[in-house]
Amino acid sequence: MFVVSLRFSANRSAAGQHMPGHQEWIRRGVDDGVFLLVGGIQPGLGGAIVAHGTSREELESRVAADPFVAEDIVSAEIMEIAPWLADDRLKFLLA
Incomplete structure (x- = not known):
């Protein structure tokens, strides 16, 4: 599982x-089942994405294809999380 931070530059x-183009990129990530959660970093600092079911390499390629990243509107940081405990509603993330 990954958390992607997209901070405005x-x-x-x-x-x-x-x-x-950025919104279409987000929709594609959700439709592909890779992006589980997308939201803003408050107050207006950028965005964050929770991604699952992909490799780091695939996610790096996906993030590089974001028009905001390609045009240097945001800087991206990918953090990998190795979950070992979850609330019952999120148990699927442990698989």
Whole structure:
């Protein structure tokens, strides 16, 4: 399981221009079953994604394809989590 942090960079002003492509990239990740949760880092610092069912290499390629990453609107950090305990509602993450 992974947490992807997408923090705004100095090129943040270009976000509006690339927002449709970024939103499509997010939808594709959800539709593919890789992105489990997507949300904003408050207050307006960027976004975060919980990803599952993929390898680090595949996720790195997916993240590099985000227009926000490609256009340096955000900087991406991928953190891998090796879960060993979960609430019953999240047990599927332990598989």
